Amino acid sequence: MANEATSVGPPWFDAWRGIIFANAKVFREVERKLEEHSGISLAFLDALSRLYDAPGGRLRMQDLQARSLFTHSGMTRVVDRIEAVGLVRRESVPGDRRGVSVLITEKGKRLYEESIVRHQVDIEEAFARRLTPAQHKAVADALSQFWQG
Amino acid sequence: MANEATSVGPPWFDAWRGIIFANAKVFREVERKLEEHSGISLAFLDALSRLYDAPGGRLRMQDLQARSLFTHSGMTRVVDRIEAVGLVRRESVPGDRRGVSVLITEKGKRLYEESIVRHQVDIEEAFARRLTPAQHKAVADALSQFWQG
DNA sequence: GGGCGAATATTGTCACAGCAAATACTGTCC
DNA sequence: GGACAGTATTTGCTGTGACAATATTCGCCC
Known part of the structure; x- marks a missing residue:
């Protein structure tokens, strides 16, 4: 009747x-909570994080893009919105008038922290607590290749 | 200079x-390929899969929703679109005039297969090949709790 | 058997991601 | 030194997911 093969699937299917x-469940839950207690989206927090950790709290658009999950065009708009609420500021890059660098403001740093x-x-609560330390390590080892490089 | 703590993070951070x-990388790549060779989105394939495996190739909207990653409101529109290209058909549920059941068509079955x-x-190619069998099992064991129940 | 809260599905509206085209500038080739 | 290919970023457009509000029907309770 139904298709047994697709119900069970290949050995990697459950992984x-x-x-x-x-991803879907945890992402949704933590994003909702983040919005509640801090008033920002995960995309904002992610961008702030890259800037906070960057030397001088400053990064060029392309570097910001490369480090995030958002594509090329997405980042322009994300920065637009973060800038509109005063958490970052755009600056021109000396020596390259095409370039734009994004600088985290004091307000942005405080909010990030x-x-x-x-x-x-x-x-x-949504993720880590549900796995053992050994499982954390196993998952990290198996999947680190997807963000390294 | 930068914040070491957030760069390294808690032990579960890498997991x-x-x-x-x-999720992001593999999802994006396989969705692009699916669109190329079959002309449908992952949301379509997912819904078709649930219907194909269901007894009679038929499922009520709420059951379809419950089994998918898309929320309540999303499913109405997903079914709208799949129906528009003739892969599924809506039918009224005998005995409950609020209910709608969705039935996969012959065309839908062929395309799914x-x-x-x-x-x-x-x-x-995008995922399984990059992990060892032991890693598949480890990831599956650690994360199965998120879809079971 | 009429009223009322719960269940089912859809629709309105908004925000945002993705892609392609446009814009602005750089460096180089001849 | 002017044309031209390459780079950096933005903008226009479209599709779609999220949430709240709505319409319809059901089950129940008195």
Whole structure:
């Protein structure tokens, strides 16, 4: 009647399905909480994080793009919105008038420092707490190749 | 200078980051390929899959929603679009005039059978091939809790 | 059997990601 | 030194997911 093969699937199927569901569920939950307690989206927090960690709190658009999950065109708009609420500021790049660098403001730093702490608690509740330390390591080892390089 | 703590992060951080990136990268790549060779989105394939495996090739909207990654409101529109290209058909539920059940058409079955084979190859290339069998199992074991229940 | 809260599905509206085209500038080739 | 290919970023457009509000029907309770 139904298709047994697709119900059970190849040996890697459960791994893939686990990733999809874990991502979807945890992502949705922590984003909702982040919005609640800090008033920003995960895209904002992600960008702020890259800038906060960058030397001088400053990064060019293309570097910001390369480090994030958003594509090329997406980043322009993300920065538009973060800039509109005063968490970052655009500056021209000396020596290359095509370039734009993005600088995190003091307000942005303060917000980042506050929200990242709560955000980590959120991820711990929605994700980390449900796995053993050995499982954390196993998953990290298996998947690190996807963000390294 | 930069914040060491957030660069390195808590012990589970790499596991979580791995999930996000693996999901984003693999998802994007296989969706692009699916669109190319079969002309449908992953949302379509997912819905077709649930219907194909359901007894009678038929499922109520709410059951379809519950089994998918898309929320409530999304499913109405997904079915709208799949129906528009003739892969599924809406039917009224006998005995409950609020209800709508969705039925996969012959055309839908054929397309599903063809595209799922290619899709599995795509996932194998983008994901499965990069992990060892032991890693598949480890990831599946750690993350199965997110889709079971 | 009429009223009322719950369930089912759809629709309105908004925000945002993705892609391609446009814009602005750089460096180089001849 | 002017044309031209390449680079950096933005903008226009479209599709689609999220959420709230709506319409319709059901089950129940009195």
